[in-house]
Amino acid sequence: MSVWTLVSYGCWALSILMVVWMIYDWIKIDGKYTEAQLTSSREGEIEAISEKHNI
C-alpha cells in the first residue's frame, strides 16, 4: 500500500472521528441543558447596556 493510499484512509478516518465527536457532544449538550437556556441569546442585549444612542 502506497503512502498516499494510507493518507487517504487517514483522512477518512479522521473525518469520521471528528463528525462522531461533534454529534456526541451535540447530543450531550442538548440533554444536559434545557432548550430555554440554549436558545437564550438575544440580539442587541449588550448594546442596550453599553452603547447609548442619545446625543
Next chain:
Amino acid sequence: MTKYTPPDQSKALQVLDIIFLLVAIFVALWLPLQLGLAGAAKEIDKIDNPTWETLQQTPAQVAQWEKLGYDVNTAHDVIQSHFHYTIDWMELGLMALVLIGYFVFLFRASKKEYREVIAEKFGDGK
C-alpha cells in the same frame, strides 16, 4: 396597537419548513446544471497545422508557453478558443424585468412589514 402574538408552530411543521428550504436550494442549484445552462460556451476557431507564427505568438511568449509545458498543438486549443459575445435583447429585457420585479416586490413587501414592526415597537401616532 395591539401586540401581535404569533401562533405556536408544531415540531412537524418546523421540520417541513426546513425541508422546503432545502429542496428549493437544491433545485435552484441543480436545475441550471441539468438543463445545460451553465456558462457561456467558447468556440475554437481552428487553424490547420498551427505554428507559433500563425498563432501570432512572439518569441518571448513562446518561451513562456514552453515553460508552462505546452507545445504548439496544445497551445492552439487555448489560444484559438474565443468568446463570441452577442447581445440577445429579448433575453436581456427578460432578465432586467425579472430583476427589477424582484427588487420592487422585495422593497414594497418589506415596507409593509416594517410599518407593523415600528408601530408595535414605538406605538402609533407619536
Next chain:
Amino acid sequence: MNTVNPAIAPGGQSQKVSLLRVLGPAHVWALGVGIVLVGEFTGWNFSADKGGTLAALIVLWMVGLLYTCVAMIDSEVTSTVAAAGGQYAQAKHIVGPLMAFNVALYLVFAYTMLEVSDAILAGDLITQIATESGATGVTHEPFLMLCIVVLVWLNYRGVLMTLNVNFVITALAFVSIIVLFFSVQPWSQGVVLKLGEMVTPSNALPYGWIGIVAGFQFGIWYYLGIEGTTQAAEEVRSPARSLPFGTMAGMMTLLIAACLTWYICASLLPWQHLGVTFFPLYDAAVVTGSPTLKFLLFWGTVLSAVASANGCINDAARAWFSLGRDRYLPTWFSAVHPKYRTPYRSILFLMPIAVAFVYIADLNQAITFSILSGVLQYTFMSINIVMFRNKWPLGSIRRGYTHPFHPLPAVLLFLLCAITFFAIFLGYGSQLVAMVTFYIIVSLWFHFYRYRYVRRADQFTMPWPKPKGY
C-alpha cells in the same frame, strides 16, 4: 482557549448563554482578508479570459472602487447595528423583515458556495501533488471531506481559536505573494518580468470594450467576501471601533495584493493561459523556474483556500443562527453552545449541505453562485445606506464611523452593480434568472406564510429612536 468555563451550570436558571466577546481588530482583518485572499490565487484571472489582460487590470480598479464603496457603507451601518448576522440585522432594522430574510439567504448562499469552491480547490491541489509524486489511484474525495470537517470542528470549538488560526494562515498566504513579488525583481522589467512582451497593443483588449464589461463578473473575485467582517459583530470586543478599522485595513491589504498579483501574472503568463488556469500565481512561480517559489506558492494557494473556507463556515453559520433567533426559521437553530459559545447547531446543520455540493457541483458553477448572491447583496447595500441616512439622519444616533461624500458612494455602487449584472448576463444570464426565481419563490413563501410565526416588535433590537417618517 478550550478551557472556557461554562457560562451556566446545567439546570441553573437566570443566566443567559450568548456568543463570546473575545475578538480584536486583527481577528476582523483575518476574517475579511482570509475569506477573500483566495481570489488572488484563483478566480480573478478568469476576467482576463473574458476580456484580456488589460481588461483584468481595468476591472481590478473599477471593482476595487465598488468594494471601497461597499467597505465604507458597510462600516458606517455596522458600526451602529452591531449584531451577528451583519447585513441581515442591518436590513431588518432599516428596510424590513422580508429584505432581511433575503439578505440572510444571500449570505448563506454566497459563503457556503465559496466554502465549496475553496474545498474543491484545496482538495484538487493536494491530489495533483500526489499524482505528481507518482501515486496512482489517488482521488480528491478524502481531502475534500477532511478539509470541510476539520474546519467545521474548529468552528464548533470556539471563535477565538478559529480566527487565530485564520490570522496565521492568511498572513502566511499574503507573505507568499509579497515574497514572489520581490523575487521577480519588479524594479527592473525585462530581467524576469516581461510585461511589454506579454501584453502588446494587439492583444491587450482582444474583445474591445465589451470584454472589459464581461470581465466585471470575475473581477468580483479580487475582493468577494470582505463584507463578511460584519458577521463577527457580536463577538468583537469593541465593534464600533474594530469593525470599521478591520474592514478598511482588509480592503487596503486586498488592493495591494490585487495589484501585485496582476503585475506579476500579467508580466509572466500569456493572457490566453492566464485566462484559463486555476492557479495563476502558482503558474507564475513555475515559470520563474525556482523550486522554492513553486513550493511557497503551492502552499500559499492551499492555505488561502483553507482560510477562506474557514471564514465562510463562520459567517454562514452566524447568518443562519440569526435567522433562527428572530424566528424566521425554527428557533432550534438559535442555540448557543454553553461551553464553546458558538452557534453549534447552525454550524452542524450547514455542514452536510457543503459536503453535498462539494461532490455534485463543479468549481465554475459554485463560483458563479457565490458571485450572484454577492452582487444581489451589494445592490441591496446601495439602497440600504440611502434609507439609513433618511430614517436616522446624522446626529440622531451615535455612529462609530461616518462615511464621506454621501450619496456618491451609494450611487457609484449601484451603477457598478448594474454593470456587473450585465456582465453576468453575457456569461451566465440563465443562471441569474434561475437564481432570482428561487429568491422570488422563497420570498413569497416567507411573506405569505412563514412570517406569521415572527414576533413583530422583538425584531427591532437597537436602542434607537423612532425612524423619521413613521
